[in-house]
Amino acid sequence: MNTNSSTETTISPAGVLLLRGSATTPETSYYEDLDKNGWCVVKNVISPEKAAYYVDQAYSWLEGFGKGFDKNDRETWKPENLPAFAKGGLFNRHASGHEQFAWDIRAEPGLIDVFAKIWGTDELAVSFDGVNVSLPFKADAPVDRKPWAHVDQSPLRRFKYCVQGIMNLAPNGPKDGGLMVLQGSFSRYNEFWEAHDHEAPPGGWSKRNGYHHTQAQLQWFYDRGCTWHKVEAGPGDVILWDSRCVHYGAAAEGDQPRVATYVxxxxxxxxxxxxxxxxxxxxENFDNTTHDAADVKQTGSRIAGKLSDDERTVPSKPPVLSHRAQQLAGIAAY
Incomplete structure (x- = not known):
């Protein structure tokens, strides 16, 4: 079994998966559901009015590419009128992580406090992650809507390591796109890898923080009672999930858009x-990064290469960061 020998895993009488990764990793957080189920929704982290402001900023950002998108005209809500995106509305290129509104969201005191309660410290580092604007495209639009079940943690890390987040900005119901979690998969994370060690490639599992499950592997979870659940949230809510929870982002199916940033x-x-x-x-280069702010890797247009000549490698305007945001970015000391 390829586990970290310094990691201890136990199950509490209440069924909460207690995972100890290092001396600085709290076994449990402020959020009981996050520790028990692997995900939760924290309500009203920012006001609905502030959320609406950020939605408008995201739409204005898309209009700024000059491809024909008009936030006030749904007839223009077409893939060809938008810059390059993935998975229904994931904008992880174009220096999206360094737009002013993305940084303003990261520096929101309420949002910082959410993660301070998870890790037991307010001296935090933040990822430079992307933006999601999943519009309700027509059914025949050329958009990738296929589920992409995965975890964002290496099979070698079988302990509490990373908690991801979505700053939800628009009403997000059952058909509006957004986070799908495989309910029950979190508590079976270690069991899954132990049962599938024989499927590791030559040389063993990768240290890369990410793994996409096959249909046969998903069936293993289904056979143990795990079911897909669409997480719903209101404007200003934060969705949290442990990186060991099997999940994917669904494309919008109804008539309402999804607008969010990854935090x-x-x-x-x-x-x-x-x-x-x-x-x-x-x-310095306005690169986006992977979710993990500690084991960080650069991503985005400059790193991956442009898909078109008009693809941006810098934000529309260089962001002006507060001192708190500079600390989160790692360019000012605590």
């Missing part, structure tokens, strides 16, 4: 000096 914070003490250097380079 992920980890204790700054867990960011090694070489990773801090990568974070600073990403800031």
């Amino acid at each position: 992920c914070y980890k204790p700054n003490r867990d960011v090694a000096p070489d990773k801090q250097a990568i974070r600073k380079e990403a800031m």
Whole structure:
């Protein structure tokens, strides 16, 4: 079994998966459902009015590409009128993580406090993640709507390691696109890898923080009673999920758009000096990054290469960061 020998895993009488990854990792957080089920919704982290403001900023950002999208004209809500995106509305290119509204969201005191309660410290590092605007496209629009069940954690890390988040900005109901979680998969994370160690590739499982499940592997979860659940949230709510929870982002199916940003914070003490250097380079070049703010990797248009000549590698305007945001970015000391 390819586990970390320094990690201890137990099940409490209440059924909560207690996972100890390091001396600085709290076994449990402020959020009982997150610890028990692997996900939860934190209500009213920012006001509905502030959420609506950020929605407008996201739409204005898309209009700024000059491809024909008009936030006030739904007839223009077509893939060809938008910059390159993935999975129904995932904008992880175009320096999206460094737009002013994305940084303003990351610096929201209420949002920072959510993650401070998870990790037991407010000295945090934040990822430079992307934006999601999943519009209700017509059924025949050329959009990838296929489920992509995965976890955002290496099979070698069988302990509490990363908690991801979505700052939800628009009403998000059952048909509006958004987070799908495989209910019950979280508590079976270690059991799954133990049962599937024989499927590891030559050389063993990858250290890369991500794994996409096959249909046969998903059936293993289904056979144990795990079912898909669409997470719903209101404007200003934050959706949290542990990176060991099997999940994917669904495309919008109804007539309402999904608007959100991805937010992920980890204790700054867990960011090694070489990773801090990568974070600073990403800031200097306006690169997006992976979810994990500590084991950070640069992504985005400059790193992956442009898909078109008009693809941006810098934000529409260089963001102006508050001192708190600079601390989160790793360019100002705590």
